[in-house]
Amino acid sequence: MISTLDQRPSIVCGEANPMAPAWTRIVACQQESSNTASYTLQFLDPEQKKNYRFQPGQFNMVYLFGVGEAAISISSDPDKCDSLVHTIRHVGSVTFAMNRLGIGQCVGLRGPFGSSWPLQECRGRDILLVAGGIGIAPLRPAIYQLLKNRDDYGRLILLYGIRSPQDMIFKEEVEGWMDRRDFQVLITVDYPSDEWTGPVGVVTKLLRRVRVDSSRTSVFVCGPRVMNRAAAHSFLSHYVPEDEIFISLERNMRCGVGQCGHCQYGPKFVCKDGPVFSYASVRNLFGKDEV
Ligand SMILES: Cc1cc2nc3c(=O)[nH]c(=O)nc-3n(C[C@H](O)[C@H](O)[C@H](O)COP(=O)(O)OP(=O)(O)OC[C@H]3O[C@@H](n4cnc5c(N)ncnc54)[C@H](O)[C@@H]3O)c2cc1C
Ligand code: FES
Numbered sequence: 001m002i003s004t005l006d007q008r009p010s011i012v013c014g015e016a017n018p019m020a021p022a023w024t025r026i027v028a029c030q031q032e033s034s035n036t037a038s039y040t041l042q043f044l045d046p047e048q049k050k051n052y053r054f055q056p057g058q059f060n061m062v063y064l065f066g067v068g069e070a071a072i073s074i075s076s077d078p079d080k081c082d083s084l085v086h087t088i089r090h091v092g093s094v095t096f097a098m099n100r101l102g103i104g105q106c107v108g109l110r111g112p113f114g115s116s117w118p119l120q121e122c123r124g125r126d127i128l129l130v131a132g133g134i135g136i137a138p139l140r141p142a143i144y145q146l147l148k149n150r151d152d153y154g155r156l157i158l159l160y161g162i163r164s165p166q167d168m169i170f171k172e173e174v175e176g177w178m179d180r181r182d183f184q185v186l187i188t189v190d191y192p193s194d195e196w197t198g199p200v201g202v203v204t205k206l207l208r209r210v211r212v213d214s215s216r217t218s219v220f221v222c223g224p225r226v227m228n229r230a231a232a233h234s235f236l237s238h239y240v241p242e243d244e245i246f247i248s249l250e251r252n253m254r255c256g257v258g259q260c261g262h263c264q265y266g267p268k269f270v271c272k273d274g275p276v277f278s279y280a281s282v283r284n285l286f287g288k289d290e291v
Contacts (some may be wrong), residue, residue: 018257021063021108022048027083029103032169036134037099038075038087041107052081055116056141057248057276061256062086062094063108064101070094071253071271073138074112078145084109087137087169113256115276117142118246119149122218125244126154128210130231132161132203132223136169138248138275139222143177150182157184157210161203161227164191184210203227204234214239220276222248229286232279242280249274249282 028040043049059073070092076085090099101107119142127146131139139158146156158177162168168187178185186206188199199206203223217240221231228247235245251263251270258272266285268274279286 018110019255021061021110023106024084024109025106026101026103032087032171033167035091036087036089036167036169038085038169039098039101039107040076040083040085041109042083043109044106049082052084052112054078054081054084054112054141056119056145057116057138058112058114059138059256059275060084060086060109060111060113061253062088062098063110064094064097065106065108067097068094069108069110069254071113071250071256073248073275075137075140078141079148087134087140089134110256113271115274117220117276118218119145122244123152124154124216126213126217127156128212128217128219128235129156129158130161130203130219130221130223130227131158132227133163133167134169135222135224135227135248136160136174139220140170140173142220147177147180147183154216155184156182158186159203159206159210160185160187161206161223162187162189164189165193165196186210202230204230207234207238212238212240214241218244218246220246220248225250232286236279242283243278245279246276247279247282247286248276 023044024041026039027042030038032038054074056078059071061069062072063069072086072088074084075087088095088098090096129139177183188201188203188206192200219235221228232245249270253271254260254262256271258269263270
């Protein structure tokens with residue numbers, strides 16, 4: 001079954017108390033780049049392990065005892081929910097603390113929260129994915145589903161922008177995708193190494209290298225704010241309709257369930273109404289810096 005924006009699985013910690021984290025154990029850890037690692041987590045409670053479901057694009061609140069919580073997307077295959085992968089860039093208090101944990105140690109999880117990439121609605125269309133840096137993490141579950149149901153879609157294209165070749169995450173997997181004939185993957189870097197022979201520059205420059213049929217293309221975008229804006233505007237100028245451009249937004253989060261107001265985005269809450277929004281639904285807020 002492929003995800004839709006409307007089919008949200010129930011939160012694991014129970015609708016009655018969405019603030020109580022469920023305990024998980026780190027069972028594997030994969031260093032992806034100098035500041036990013038993927039952590040595989042398993043629920044301690046067999047019932048939670050059995051019942052947990054998520055849709056591509058959703059996130060969990062990851063809780064470190066005595067430190068705090070951070071919103072982290074789920075980067076693993078939605079068909080393999082007995083263990084979940086979170087790919088984390090170590091930038092602040094919670095994520096630095098996560099970096100100090102090892103296999104066997106426990107973290108709390110609340111979720112899954114938020115909306116998902118509209119894979120069901122986009123059946124039959126070309127799918128163009130635009131990822132910037134760690135933004136490929138919430139897109140990876142969608143890629144798994146798209147490849148598993150490859151015949152249900154038209155052309156599948158990934159444009160992936162990274163700072164330098166050493167910053168590529170999911171490297172082996174991305175290289176495997178590049179070898180496929182039914183998946184066009186283009187990568188660009190800001191700072192090339194001596195060995196780099198590929199494109200250099202911002203990810204939107206890659207658009208010159210692909211054919212966009214605006215009448216049948218849906219676009220999924222996830223990256224830094226400036227990249228999200230540039231990508232959305234590039235696709236609009238290629239006449240992709242506003243309601244076929246989907247963007248995953250980032251905001252500081254606390255509760256994750258629409259109660260604290262921390263992630264407010266105009267009249268919307270990114271945790272509850274997003275993080276995946278259609279451009280059409282956020283058009284009026286999108287260009288503004290302090291919303
Ligand atoms: C829906 C969603 C999904 C996300 N998915 C992921 C994901 O998959 N992987 C991932 O790595 N991140 C993800 N994030 C981002 C992550 O939630 C944030 O980076 C989070 O703030 C990290 O928490 P932290 O406590 O480690 O960092 P924080 O302490 O909150 O710091 C975050 C940033 O603020 C800066 N900062 C901290 N303190 C100060 C200060 N006093 N003054 C100025 N700057 C400061 C830090 O340098 C850092 O850049 C996601 C966010 C959202 C909303
Ligand atoms: S994080 Fe509390 S309302 Fe969204």
